[in-house]
Amino acid sequence: MRSKRETLQSVLLVLPSIIAIAVFVYGFIGWSIRVSLSAWKGLLPDYTWVGLSNYIQLLTADARFQVDIRNTIIFTLIFVIGSLLIGLALAIFLDQGLRGEGFFRSVYLFPMAISYIVTGVVWRWLMNPAMGSRLSGLNLLFQSLGLDFLINRWYTTPYWGIAAVAIPAIWQMSGYTMALYLAGLRGISDELREAARVDGASEVQIYRRIVLPLLSPVTLSAMIILGHMSLKVFDLIISVSGKQLPLDVPAIYMWQTTFDGYFYGRGAAIGILLLLSVAVLIIPYIIYTLRSEAKV
Amino acid sequence: MTTKHRARYWLYIPLVFMAIFYLIPMYVMLVTGFKGFEEVSLKTMWQLPTGLRLDNFREAFDKLAPSLWNSLNMVFPAAIISSILGSLNGYVLAKWKFRGADVIFPLILFGMFIPYQAIMIPLVEFMRTINLYGGLPGLVLAHVIYGIPITTLTFRNYYATIPTELLEASKIDGAGMMGIYWHILLPISIPAFVVVLIWQFTSAWNDFLFAVILTSPSNWPITVALNNMAGSQIIAWNVQMAGSFLAALPTLLVYVLLGRYFVRGLMAGALKG
Numbered sequence: 008m009r010s011k012r013e014t015l016q017s018v019l020l021v022l023p024s025i026i027a028i029a030v031f032v033y034g035f036i037g038w039s040i041r042v043s044l045s046a047w048k049g050l051l052p053d054y055t056w057v058g059l060s061n062y063i064q065l066l067t068a069d070a071r072f073q074v075d076i077r078n079t080i081i082f083t084l085i086f087v088i089g090s091l092l093i094g095l096a097l098a099i100f101l102d103q104g105l106r107g108e109g110f111f112r113s114v115y116l117f118p119m120a121i122s123y124i125v126t127g128v129v130w131r132w133l134m135n136p137a138m139g140s141r142l143s144g145l146n147l148l149f150q151s152l153g154l155d156f157l158i159n160r161w162y163t164t165p166y167w168g169i170a171a172v173a174i175p176a177i178w179q180m181s182g183y184t185m186a187l188y189l190a191g192l193r194g195i196s197d198e199l200r201e202a203a204r205v206d207g208a209s210e211v212q213i214y215r216r217i218v219l220p221l222l223s224p225v226t227l228s229a230m231i232i233l234g235h236m237s238l239k240v241f242d243l244i245i246s247v248s249g250k251q252l253p254l255d256v257p258a259i260y261m262w263q264t265t266f267d268g269y270f271y272g273r274g275a276a277i278g279i280l281l282l283l284s285v286a287v288l289i290i291p292y293i294i295y296t297l298r299s300e301a302k303v
Numbered sequence: 304m305t306t307k308h309r310a311r312y313w314l315y316i317p318l319v320f321m322a323i324f325y326l327i328p329m330y331v332m333l334v335t336g337f338k339g340f341e342e343v344s345l346k347t348m349w350q351l352p353t354g355l356r357l358d359n360f361r362e363a364f365d366k367l368a369p370s371l372w373n374s375l376n377m378v379f380p381a382a383i384i385s386s387i388l389g390s391l392n393g394y395v396l397a398k399w400k401f402r403g404a405d406v407i408f409p410l411i412l413f414g415m416f417i418p419y420q421a422i423m424i425p426l427v428e429f430m431r432t433i434n435l436y437g438g439l440p441g442l443v444l445a446h447v448i449y450g451i452p453i454t455t456l457t458f459r460n461y462y463a464t465i466p467t468e469l470l471e472a473s474k475i476d477g478a479g480m481m482g483i484y485w486h487i488l489l490p491i492s493i494p495a496f497v498v499v500l501i502w503q504f505t506s507a508w509n510d511f512l513f514a515v516i517l518t519s520p521s522n523w524p525i526t527v528a529l530n531n532m533a534g535s536q537i538i539a540w541n542v543q544m545a546g547s548f549l550a551a552l553p554t555l556l557v558y559v560l561l562g563r564y565f566v567r568g569l570m571a572g573a574l575k576g
Contacts, residue, residue: 013399016479025407111322120558121555125547128529129328144348147348
């Protein structure tokens with residue numbers, strides 16, 4: 008049915024892309040692994056083999072990397088849970104067939120069109136930590152609304168500053184989560200809910216017993232997508248706080264130690280550790296998605 | 304269906320409240336941007352301007368114009384080339400699966416999720432070797448190559464919905480593989496092209512990481528220039544706000560005008576077709 012020539016043609020057509028991905032993704036990952044196992048420190052490449060010592064150093068003796076891991080965990084928890092809850096709530100509200108649904112949906116989603124840099128620059132001023140007579144941004148708004156108890160030092164709060172950076176991240180991504188949930192909700196048949204109503208189930212029961220369980224695949228996808236994003240978070244933190252150490256994360260550490268400090272071996276090791284953490288989430292996700300697609 | 308249409312007006316309270324939350328940064332950017340220099344103060348940042356002045360936008364534009372121009376020069380080739388490659392790949396992977404295609408596709412897909420820190424050192428070294436380090440062509444190349452996974456995915460899912468019988472019929476009429484692509488698939492690919500082009504335009508415009516490691520200051524695109532401006536102590540916050548708005552404007556316009564396609568691109572990013 009298909010000639011040899013056509014098979015050859017089809018392979019040739021995708022070959023440039025396959026080569027590009029093979030080199031720029033897999034080849035470069037291999038190259039990075041090699042750098043991470045080397046003593047390269049300074050401007051000139053140095054591939055002296057040092058085994059896993061860069062990794063061991065990072066994971067056992069590097070105080071900055073410990074801060075990074077802690078920050079990533081706090082940021083991820085707040086960002087993922089916040090986005091899921093807000094996204095789910097908005098999707099359920101919007102699914103009630105209210106007038107103006109399209110308008111609200113557009114408003115909730117527009118931050119997705121904006122760069123993390125713009126988001127960060129604007130939120131930096133909104134979350135201005137100045138106190139007393141120099142109060143401004145959201146703190147000033149809180150004061151004028153009589154909500155003084157909400158006034159806080161945002162991203163400069165000792166120890167919990169990273170949690171404040173999760174707010175603009177939620178601002179940016181919760182609309183996306185809403186869109187995913189809304190698509191999921193639209194996939195649940197009205198008959199199912201109607202049948203439950205006929206059986207005397209209350210609206211709350213319908214959501215708890217029928218809708219939410221049916222949405223769990225969406226929740227899982229959203230968790231994986233958001234989770235892998237938060238492991239990679241970089242631009243947003245840079246633009247909110249510059250390179251302040253209390254808000255450091257692995258992606259920033261890698262960039263700084265490599266290109267400002269010339270610790271190439273260490274930088275590569277951080278990059279590979281990041282890759283491993285993302286791969287643990289993403290590889291099963293890709294396999295699962297393609298398998299369930301094949302079944303349909 | 305009846306309950307769905309029964310108005311539940313209290314629902315508007317959380318909806319409006321959240322709409323305000325999403326619009327606050329936009330409000331502050333615009334309100335600050337339109338104030339005259341003399342009425343700008345952190346104390347009055349929430350108040351409306353007394354008139355429409357363009358001082359802040361003018362000042363921000365003067366500072367950011369070169370990098371806006373760099374961004375414009377970079378995003379179009381980046382978006383167009385990666386879309387074309389994605390379309391060809393999608394065609395083959397949806398309709399001309401060769402042996403091994405089922406292994407290659409997930410391997411390509413993985414490329415869109417990797418943290419770029421894991422390939423950053425080789426990428427910079429490579430760009431230095433081929434003399435593309437520091438300039439816009441190198442940045443375009445990076446966007447094109449790392450854009451291949453998402454563009455391939457979107458086109459593959461789109462072409463998968465097109466009945467194979469349609470292609471078989473034209474094969475009987477003597478059309479070859481490229482003939483089918485050119486005469487049958489390409490003309491009906493416009494919606495997919497719009498989705499992918501918008502997506503690539505937005506992500507290249509909004510990218511910071513590749514730009515900051517691959518370009519030198521004279522070639523900085525807008526994100527790097529804006530971040531740099533925000534980091535300097537000399538430039539007033541009101542100019543930063545106006546600059547942020549200028550940086551956001553092109554992708555916002557795309558969103559407002561072509562939002563439907565933008566959302567479809569978003570959904571493709573979650574791997575769902």
